[in-house]
Amino acid sequence: MKEIHDKFDFGDNRRVVDALRNGDEHCFDALFRQSYRPLCAYASRFVPLARAEELVQDTLMWLWENRRTLIPEMPLKSLLFTIVKNKSLNSVSRNSIKSRVIRQLAADFEEEFDDPDLYFESELVRRFSAALRRMPEEFQQAFRMHRLEGKTHREIAEELHVSPQTVNYRIGQTVRFLREELSDYWPLILLLFWPEGR
Template sequence: MAERTQTINIQDNRIVVGLLRAGDEQCFDALFRRYYKPLCTYAARLVTRARAEEVVQDTLMWVWENRTALLPEMSLKSLLFTIVKNKSLNSVSTASFRSRVIRQLAERYEKEFDDPDFYFENELIQRLTEALEKMPPEFRETFRMHRLEGMTHKEIAAALGVSPQTVNYRIGQTVRLLRRELKEYWPLVALLLWTDFS
């Protein structure tokens, strides 16, 4: 195959569908790279991170295997997120406590969670970074150690030479500020920062 001189505009649904229907592997690779992480984040609200990755890989491979059935007027983004949602829900045991809690969360924030654009991280990361930069340096450091490095309050207190109560206060204040600054993203921020998908 001759090397393409232009990059694929993955936002142009008709072009992407046309290329996929023609068996264009470069187009599929671009589609995969564009949607993989957002779809995994979306699925991980319902299933474990490992299962989310399996669901997304299965979904993307299904699209490739069934590419000739795709229609130019069909939104690939909507199709991908719908398939991932259904596959994720089908793989969750309805009897488990975790499943009931997740389903209630999903129903409560359905509008936000079901908007595919919610899962493209650039804007969210930028807003989170901006919110954290408004905090005193010691609050940022405490938050980083706790949420990003997984250290306990006691470990952070020992590392910073402060009391566990001080650590608790800093984390509490950080959460309050983040909730205020990121209110429109809060369900996803909370899910990403406070849920263990291992």
């Protein structure tokens, strides 16, 4: 059971559901940690982030409290996203203009944005990496060193033998390019990859 605990694997749905049904708290903890941010990102399409976090916590606690009723044949990932979507839409006043707009947008983009896999990092990483590869190599390098390795502009400048201003320019241009290329996903990318909003 160790591999389920270390990295929650939705691929083995029956095994995970069986573990949950048997009260495996380590499995639930892994599920909670891996699902929380993707579910929040999804819910924040409909409601403010603070409300999204409440709804996701409620959903995951509901799952634990009702774990004995889970059916191994029902995909857990789809179940969680469906519950979160319904809770989110139900939490918005049905008669408000905002609610009507949100419901219309949800219907218009349902096929693309209701795919749970989009909210788990693999699909977004693929799109993000493909966009990044379209930048010049030296821009990619500066961006990776800063955003992914956490190095300062000065540290990068010293390592690459360029000025801090050059590093700043390369990183700024890369961020602008990625924001344009991935504009539909940018809020989601920020939430999943840079939750501190850098």
